Amino acid sequence: MExxxxxxxxxxxxxxxPLIDYINNITDNSTGSMPCHITELQEKLEQAPELLQPIxxxxxxxxxxxxxxxxxxxIFAPLxxxxxxxxAVIPFTIKPFFVxxxxxxxxxxxxxxxxxxxxxxxxxxxxxxxxxxxxxxxxKFYGIHQNFxxxxxxxxxxxxxxxxxxxxxxxxxxxxxxxAIGKPKSLTDKELTLIQENLTDxxxxxxxxxxxxxxxxxxxxxxxxxxxxxxxxxxxxxxxxNQESIVSQEGFLHLQERLRTLFRRPKLIAGLDAIHGDNxxxxxxxxxxxxxxxxxxxxxxPISTFEGTFxxxxxxxxxxxxxxxxxxxxxxxxxxxxxxxxxxxSMLMAPLEYKxxxxxxxxxxxxxxxxxxxxxxxxxxxxxxxxSMIVKKALDDxxxxxxxxIKEKCTAVHPTVEWRFQEAAFHHLENxxxxxxxxxxxxxxxxxxxxxxxxxxxxxxxxxNRAVQEDLSExxxxxxxxxxxxxxxxxxxxxxELIERIQSxxxxxxxxxxxxxxxxxxxFLKEEVESVFPHLKSFGLKVSRAVDTYxxxxxxNMGTVxxxxxxxxxxxxxxxxxxxxxxxxxxxxxxxxFPHYFERHRxxxxxxxxxxxxxxxxxxxxxxxxxxxxRLWQIQMACGMAWHTEQLKSSLRVPLDTAHLIxxxxxxxSIRFRFDEKRFDVDGSYxxxxxxxxxxxxxxxxxxxxxxxTQPGKIAIVYSQPQEAKEIRHHIxxxxxxxxxxxxxxxxxxxxxxxVRGLRCLRVGVDLESKVLMETVKNRAG
Numbered sequence: 196m197e198x199x200x201x202x203x204x205x206x207x208x209x210x211x212x213p214l215i216d217y218i219n220n221i222t223d224n225s226t227g228s229m230p231c232h233i234t235e236l237q238e239k240l241e242q243a244p245e246l247l248q249p250i251x252x253x254x255x256x257x258x259x260x261x262x263x264x265x266x267x268x269x270i271f272a273p274l275x276x277x278x279x280x281x282x283a284v285i286p287f288t289i290k291p292f293f294v295x296x297x298x299x300x301x302x303x304x305x306x307x308x309x310x311x312x313x314x315x316x317x318x319x320x321x322x323x324x325x326x327x328x329x330x331x332x333x334x335k336f337y338g339i340h341q342n343f344x345x346x347x348x349x350x351x352x353x354x355x356x357x358x359x360x361x362x363x364x365x366x367x368x369x370x371x372x373x374x375a376i377g378k379p380k381s382l383t384d385k386e387l388t389l390i391q392e393n394l395t396d397x398x399x400x401x402x403x404x405x406x407x408x409x410x411x412x413x414x415x416x417x418x419x420x421x422x423x424x425x426x427x428x429x430x431x432x433x434x435x436x437n438q439e440s441i442v443s444q445e446g447f448l449h450l451q452e453r454l455r456t457l458f459r460r461p462k463l464i465a466g467l468d469a470i471h472g473d474n475x476x477x478x479x480x481x482x483x484x485x486x487x488x489x490x491x492x493x494x495x496x497p498i499s500t501f502e503g504t505f506x507x508x509x510x511x512x513x514x515x516x517x518x519x520x521x522x523x524x525x526x527x528x529x530x531x532x533x534x535x536x537x538x539x540x541s542m543l544m545a546p547l548e549y550k551x552x553x554x555x556x557x558x559x560x561x562x563x564x565x566x567x568x569x570x571x572x573x574x575x576x577x578x579x580x581x582x583s584m585i586v587k588k589a590l591d592d593x594x595x596x597x598x599x600x601i602k603e604k605c606t607a608v609h610p611t612v613e614w615r616f617q618e619a620a621f622h623h624l625e626n627x628x629x630x631x632x633x634x635x636x637x638x639x640x641x642x643x644x645x646x647x648x649x650x651x652x653x654x655x656x657x658x659x660n661r662a663v664q665e666d667l668s669e670x671x672x673x674x675x676x677x678x679x680x681x682x683x684x685x686x687x688x689x690x691x692e693l694i695e696r697i698q699s700x701x702x703x704x705x706x707x708x709x710x711x712x713x714x715x716x717x718x719f720l721k722e723e724v725e726s727v728f729p730h731l732k733s734f735g736l737k738v739s740r741a742v743d744t745y746x747x748x749x750x751x752n753m754g755t756v757x758x759x760x761x762x763x764x765x766x767x768x769x770x771x772x773x774x775x776x777x778x779x780x781x782x783x784x785x786x787x788x789f790p791h792y793f794e795r796h797r798x799x800x801x802x803x804x805x806x807x808x809x810x811x812x813x814x815x816x817x818x819x820x821x822x823x824x825x826r827l828w829q830i831q832m833a834c835g836m837a838w839h840t841e842q843l844k845s846s847l848r849v850p851l852d853t854a855h856l857i858x859x860x861x862x863x864x865s866i867r868f869r870f871d872e873k874r875f876d877v878d879g880s881y882x883x884x885x886x887x888x889x890x891x892x893x894x895x896x897x898x899x900x901x902x903x904x905t906q907p908g909k910i911a912i913v914y915s916q917p918q919e920a921k922e923i924r925h926h927i928x929x930x931x932x933x934x935x936x937x938x939x940x941x942x943x944x945x946x947x948x949x950x951v952r953g954l955r956c957l958r959v960g961v962d963l964e965s966k967v968l969m970e971t972v973k974n975r976a977g
Contacts, residue, residue, distance in 0.1 A: 202321065204406035205328050208249040209285045209292060213370040213413040214266065215240055215247060236265055249412060253292055267293050270367075270416060280362065280419035286371045286411045287324050298419065301351055301362070311351035320347075325397040325406075331371065332409055333390065336379040341394055348426060349419065358456045361426035367416035374410045427457040428577055435585040441467055447479030454559060457578070458571055462562050464537055469555040469586050470510070471593070472614065473813065475501070478555075478589060509544040510553050515572050515579075518542040520564040540564040545575045547583040555586040596624055600635065611790040612640070614813040616868075638868040639878055643792075643808035644822055647858040647889055648829050650774060650836040652767060652851050653907050655799035662759035662849075664708050667716050670756040671701045673748055674724045677741040681731045684738055693724060717755045762848040767799060770851055773839050774801045777972075781832050789821040792875070800853060801836070806866060806875070827926045829857050833910045834935045835972050837961040841908070854905035855961075856892060859914040859923060860885060888913075891948045897956075898944040904956060910936075911958045913945070923957050934967030936960065 222233065240246060243259050250256065256263050271281050280301055282294040289309055291298075304310050313320060323345055333339040347364045382390070386403050393399035431453055440446035451465045469476045501507050505524060509516035518524060519541055521534050534542065539560030547555040557579070561567050600620035608616045619636045626633035675697045682690040700716055728746075732739040750757035775797055782793055782803075792806040807825060809817035833855040840853040864885060867878035877886055892913060895904040905911050912923050924940070931938040937960040945954040962968060 203287070204325060204401065205287065206407075206410045207286050207288055208251065208410060208412050209253070209414055210249050210372070210412040211263075211266065211414070212247050212249075213372050214270070217370065218269065236262075240266070256292065263293065271295065282417040283414045284417055286368075286413050286415050287328050291417070292414070298417075300354060301360075301419065302349065309349075311349055314348040314350070315345075322397055326395060326400075328406075328409075328411060329397070329400045329404065330394070331368070331373045331411070332404065335373045336375060337382060337387070337390075339387070339391065348422065353459075356459060356461050358459060358461055359423075360421060360456075361423045362419040363422045365418045365420065367418070369416075371411060371413040371415060374412055376408050376410065380404065380408065424457060424574070424577075427453050428581070431457075431578060431581055435581055441478045441585055441589060444479065450479075454578075458559065458567075458574065460561055460566070462538075464539055464560045464562075466558050466560075467555065467582065467586065468558075469590055470553050471590060475506075476593075478586070505542070505544060506556065509546050509556060513546050513548065513553070515546070515575050516542075516544040517567060517569065517572055518544070519567075522564070534560065538562045541567045543567045543571055543575055545579050545582070547579065547586050549583055549587045554583065554590060557582045593621070593624075597621055600624065609792050609794070611786075611792050612638075612811055615640075635870070639865060640806070640808065640810040641865045642810055642863040643806045643866055644825075644863055645858075645860055645885055646805040646807070646825050646829060647803070647885075648833065649800065649802035649856045649893070650833065650840075650853045651800040651802075651856070651893065651905060652770065653854045653905070654852070655767065658763055658849065658851075659760070660708055662763045663713055664704055665759050666756045667704050667708070667713065668701060669748070669758070670720065671697055671704065671716065673745040673756070674720055675701070677728070677731070677738070677745050678724065680741045681734050681738045684734045693727075697724070721754065759849075766847040766849040766851055769847060770840065770843055770853070771797050771801065773843060774836055774853075777835055777839055778803060778832065781828070781835070785825070785828055788824070791825070794875075808863060823922065826857075826859065826922065827929070830910060830912070830926050830930055831935060833857060834930065834961045834968055837908055837910070838963060838968050838972055841963045852907035854903075854907050855910045856905050857910065857912045858888060858892065859912060859919045861916055861919050887950050888948070888954070891951060895948060895954070896946045898946045900943075904945060904958075906958070908963060909958055909960050911956050913954055913956045915953055915955065920955065920957065927957065927959055931959075934962060934965045935971075937962050 218233065218237065222237065239262050243262060245255060246259060246262070267283060270283070271279075276295055278297060279295055280298040282291045282298045282302075284291045291303070291307065294303065302309055302311065315323070323343075327343055330339075330341055330343050333341070349362050349364055350359050351362070352358065353360045382403070390400065390403060431450070434440045434446075434450055434453065437446065440450055447465075447467065451463070454465050455461055455463045464480075466480045467478045469478050505516055505518050521531050521540055521542060524531060537560065540562055541564055542558055542560045544556055544558040546553060547557060557575075559567070559575075597617045597620040600623060615638055619638055623633050623635045675694065678690055678693050678697065682694065696719070700719065704712060704716065728742045732742055748756055750761070775795070778795060778801060782795075785791070786793070789807070790812065792811055793803065795801060795803040805825060807817070807822060809815045836853060837855060840851070844850045844852070865878040866875045868874070869876050892904070895913075896902060897904060904913075912927075914920055914923060920942075927936060927940060930936045939960060941956075941958040943956050943958065945956060948954070
């Protein structure tokens with residue numbers, strides 16, 4: 196017994212007297228007759244007075260074993276003696292003196308010591324024993340009552356499966372008595388307060404109430420209740436907080452052990468998969484061997500691979516699916532073969548959902564056919580929400596990390612091709628997780644068709660230069676006027692020199708404005724003219740007014756006269772905003788018909804680029820019908836751009852015209868994402884021709900006419916192959932018949948461009964007064 200009481204501060208003694216007194220008390224207070232066996236038991240106890248004394252040696256019980264059994268049967272029901280795990284132990288120790296057979300099998304070694312482990316460490320367990328003893332003392336002698344409940348769980352290996360079983364231990368302290376050695380110590384108010392403030396600190400309690408002044412007599416009743424299911428589910432909740440528990444082999448194998456314990460099957464194999472778009476990602480498999488699971492060769496499997504399988508059935512029906520014997524399943528052979536390779540004959544599959552959306556599947560398998568049954572299905576429903584939560588968290592975390600890679604490497608990515616960037620980022624993260632050196636893989640789309648268009652503001656460069664000229668001329672004339680009046684008021688050679696320099700700049704600006712002239716004029720005026728104005732104001736009222744007139748004409752933000760340039764830039768901005776909004780609205784509708792890559796730029800006008808083709812689509816679907824629809828859409832949209840320009844012209848401070856160009860190319864090309872420039876570019880020397888044409892078309896002229904290809908109110912459609920022209924004519928005729936175009940088609944050849952030959956063009960006018968066009972644009976805008 197000493198081994199069980201080592202380091203325990205209180206003397207604890209086994210005594211049956213509290214139970215015997217309890218029986219006698221019931222008998223004495225009973226108003227009716229007592230059962231015969233109680234009376235007989237009392238008579239037998241009178242013949243064994245040593246059982247009423249403290250029992251220092253357990254061998255004292257041996258001669259009276261039958262009587263002790265009869266006495267303890269009042270506490271432990273005989274009918275459940277062989278099935279319940281119950282015991283009686285020396286108070287506040289773990290030394291049993293009376294145990295049921297089931298308790299013996301589960302918890303005790305041959306020497307009577309406990310096997311297994313507790314849910315609390317030794318230090319906290321011993322502290323709890325001391326605190327509980329003090330609470331008995333405080334309640335009996337000092338009137339301090341405090342509840343103390345701590346759930347003690349004992350974990351032991353199942354004698355059949357070897358898996359952990361969890362038992363909650365409950366205590367019955369009715370038969371424990373507290374005895375004081377001598378007169379109990381009187382406590383001051385200060386000591387009572389200190390005790391109440393430190394009820395969980397054994398050190399403080401021992402200083403005030405030394406344990407050697409008290410003894411504990413009697414026994415404690417233990418009862419063990421199997422709580423394996425609830426404890427494992429709670430443990431799973433704690434484990435699943437850690438993301439690594441499902442995305443690492445080691446972490447998931449630990450979870451698998453939990454599931455084996457929960458389902459009481461030591462050979463259970465578990466797997467967890469997530470649904471990500473049109474793919475299934477294997478997050479974890481409980482199979483440690485290489486190439487032994489369905490996702491052995493890749494962690495990114497098209498969901499279409501599982502059509503007709505029990506995987507699909509579980510996901511579609513959104514119900515837990517029981518597969519009693521995989522060999523008897525009528526489904527494709529490959530999943531059956533892969534499951535058999537993993538050593539699985541019966542399976543249980545639980546679909547995981549988040550807001551009614553399928554996000555994954557949890558499956559467990561047994562090597563024995565028909566081993567898993569409907570009761571396991573009920574158990575699976577308890578853990579479904581836990582795994583749904585962690586899979587959702589894993590998918591969110593994956594998306595966050597993938598988006599982080601995309602933003603770092605690629606900035607914004609068009610939604611149509613985002614799937615490919617996510618795939619590349621996912622592979623990159625997988626390599627890093629496996630400890631491999633990794634750079635994000637090349638992203639190339641082959642056999643895509645380019646569609647290019649531009650609506651350019653005609654004469655914008657000349658109009659801007661004219662505005663700059665007039666603003667600078669006004670600025671210089673204001674300066675000339677102020678300096679001239681100052682020189683008339685007080686003639687000075689230095690002022691005459693400034694006048695000549697201003698006139699020189701005026702002559703240069705009025706003749707032709709060149710590169711850098713704007714900056715040089717403003718710098719001259721600011722540093723050499725405006726710097727003398729504060730002093731010139733002292734020349735008199737007339738000079739001061741001229742300087743004030745100069746200063747009031749200067750734009751405070753630009754530091755120069757900025758009237759005409761402001762009008763021009765505001766007009767360009769209004770026109771660009773209108774055209775941008777229109778093309779974005781139209782392209783959004785086109786995107787809903789067939790997804791495609793689209794990028795748009797705005798300078799003096801709007802240009803856009805479209806790529807379409809099977810390789811851009813995650814599912815690979817594409818038909819030439821969509822390409823023809825894109826080209827017809829381009830011409831119709833150009834009509835709308837021309838109409839918007841015409842409607843705005845009268846309201847702009849600087850009336851502006853737009854000219855419209857479309858480039859047609861039937862030959863597919865390849866595009867590659869340039870990570871250094873964070874944009875797509877054509878891939879391959881032949882495909883570079885498309886880029887060359889795009890960059891030089893704005894300077895193109897009609898062969899033999901010295902006339903610009905693009906003209907206001909017209910659409911120029913450039914091509915190089917006869918079959919391209921045939922298709923374009925069909926589109927033009929269709930739009931002419933519907934009132935979009937004037938019907939007069941100009942066919943022309945273009946002057947050779949550097950590096951480009953053989954380009955031709957069809958040019959057609961837009962019917963800007965067409966009611967059909969007006970209604971179409973308004974209806975689409977509405």
